[in-house]
Amino acid sequence: MTEHAADAVDAQATAAHLKERLYATITMISVVIGLEASGHVDAVGAAATVVTASVGLWLASLVADQQAHRVTHGAFARGRELRAMLFVSSPLLLAAVGPLVLIGISALGAMGLHTALLTAAGVNVATLFAWGCYGGIRMGGGAAFALLAGAIDAAIGTAVAVVKAASGH
Template sequence: MTERAPGGVDVRLVAARLKERLYATITMISVVLGLVGSGHVDVPGAVATVGTASVSLWLAALVADQQAHRVAHGALASGRELREMLFISSPLLLSAVGPLLLIGASALGVMGLETALVTAGWVNVAGLFAWGCVGGLRMGGGRIYAVLAGGIDAAIGTAVAVVKAAAGH
């Protein structure tokens, strides 16, 4: 029997979608860090970079999923399987929403662009922390364990993002 999450969605799909969300969050941290570190970015360039990174990740995931499906099943994914691929990969597009909103706030003069990008990075780090806490609580370790798990997830995610940004990815 398939385990179901709240809302009746297959737990396997929820886990795969969360994995993509965490990967996209780490990648977006590296993108905004790279923009901050470049020193020459303007609002249109930041929008283009964040948008392109998000769409490129999403398309790469879909191509990889379709290729894997073709190899494993001898046919293109369609119907339910294609909908599952789109459901799982959609956080790769959603990862750009927060940074784009903050860049938009910068364009409106609410804050400087560098402040918007740094804020986007910290918001994503907070997201990693929150997901780590949720995981810690779901494992039944209590609040202290949840905060520890959140801190570790945020630290590891940030370290990976810094390395990716430093390497120019």
């Protein structure tokens, strides 16, 4: 593989990794708002739900990627291809870290679970804003464009939270 081709593959994997990170962030907003809205969960139950959602999405992504690879290439992904799948899907696990830390802080009594879950959602919306701004800057559109891109991403995350809260589950 030429250096240019390797750079293109690396850029493609990085783009897919970021896409999964954004997807996982939006999904985690939905999970923590759903937990907060339920009102019937303790810290252990909230942590279990966050871990289950994160691991479940990660496994589903790996199964789908592996199946797509088998259909396309007629064989299981191994070696570099499997490592690329794991790299791309890792944000589905990493998205749980922030909420789990906040739930843990809640379990230690430093804040209420309600506050921890809302804070986790807020941090995830802020993360979407930051990624949107970064993308706007990378596109060369200037500060106003970057802020607009960040605001759009944050609005999507906020809309997910509002819809989830309004639905009551």
